[in-house]
Amino acid sequence: MKIIEVEHLTKYYGKARGIVDVSFSVEEGEIFGFIGPNGAGKSTTIRLFLSLIYPTKGSARIFGRDCIADGPAIRQEIGYLPSEVFYYEGMKVLDLLKYSASFYQKDCTKRMYELADLMELDLKRRIDDLSYGNKKKVGIVQGLLHSPKLIVLDEPTSGLDPLMQQKFFNLIREENKRGATIFFSSHILGEVQKMCDRVAIIKDGSIINIQDIKTLQKDNYKKIKITGSGMTDAVEKLEGVTSVETSNGTVSFFYKGDINTVTKLVSKQPITDLTVEDLTLEEIFMHYYE
């Protein structure tokens, strides 16, 4: 079953571009990565899911229902963690969480305390006394306390220390095992690579690629380093070679094509060292943006 279906979704803010003709879908139980630099349209897409803003054209459906017409019903089952969290300053953490829980039909009390405990959140403090990282923890508990079927994360880890990030990712994995679908927007590629099954890459408001992370890494480019004399010229003559760099007798380059072409070339003359690697998501990403 498709949890998110986006069709030709377009949003202009007056004349300013938000996103243009974005289409993709997310399957139930997936951890779907959504990557792109600042201003590419990640938050715009998410805000359209939550009907915080309305599309100029196109539509988004969640759980098979229209985001605008059935917004309130859909949001019963969405947990949202924004990139920057803002809450009512004068409130205590516990009061805010209770207020948050009061919007959902189910009883969230038990899960709320569990999560607060897990995130080491002091419930008695006032929101305005909290550090940025602690506010973020409030956001996490607040976003997950109703055990939502779809969790929407918008650059969730900013402000969390590495230890908390680890806990957070474990938590998200658990939620995923429980059956929750995760929509994970980020510009930190390492974490997307660790977490996600599939990714969509968004650039200047348009999707430029949607792929399995594994396929993205396997089927695409290889990063190859060869140490040996006179290799640079030979490498440059090959088809499918990009980003050739030579330093200290080592030539490194990205290669797309039949790997046997490279091994044949290498076997022709003596070399001292050879490494063949998959590109990291970061390198793939940079490649798309060059």
Next chain:
Amino acid sequence: MNIYKHELRIRLRSVIIWSLSVMALLFVFISISAKFTEKAGLMNELLANYPPELLMAFGMAEMDFSSILGYFGLIFLFCQICLGIQAANYGFGLVSIEESEFTADFLLAKPVKRSAILTSKLLAAFTSLTITNAVVWASSFFFLAVYDKGTGYDVKTLMILLATIPAFQLVFLGLGVVISLMVKRVRSVTPFSMALVFGTYTFNAFSGMLGEKSLDLLTPFKHFDPNFIVKNANWDWPLVAISVGVIIVSFPASYWLYSRRNIPSAT
């Protein structure tokens, strides 16, 4: 219901401060009323020496100091200014504060319709205003009873005057909400509410000074003119109808605008 309660709670302190302020204003002016009413002849003589335009500007032209209600009409104008600012503050801030402090993202991501949010917020704001209204009623009757030195006044006229408060509050509440939804972003509520209340008050003053009747149409201060009500023991119905019209238009317009609004994001 949860939003309603939440809204009441965050506005509680403001309601208490406004109510106490208006109460203090009524206390101070009513407590010195005897000084004016005792020497009503002198006061009327004194005022007669001022240029009539000036008196009109302050709504004092047709005041009769010999009756305590005549004097109360003047106090009530100050009272109206306070109530107007309070109502306009709540109106302008109703949805805009959540947007400028970015808590709107929290609230609107919850499973609740925007119309339901606005209804809860409006009801909570009106409840808050009604508390202040009740305080004005109670303090008016109480202080007048304590400080009236036997000149006596018509209770019914006083009630007709005080009964204007909810309508007066709703005009400014409604205008506040609808204007805040017509602009892209309200950075700070106070300049907006001050401009609205003192702007309409100035229309009232100018209409008195220049005898420009068309300005009367634009200002709730004229629609609910205390002097007129005290003198006639009745509302100026044709003008009141304009205010009622503003109320009837502004609230549905607010729902319409809010349901189509793009919520600005923090980043």
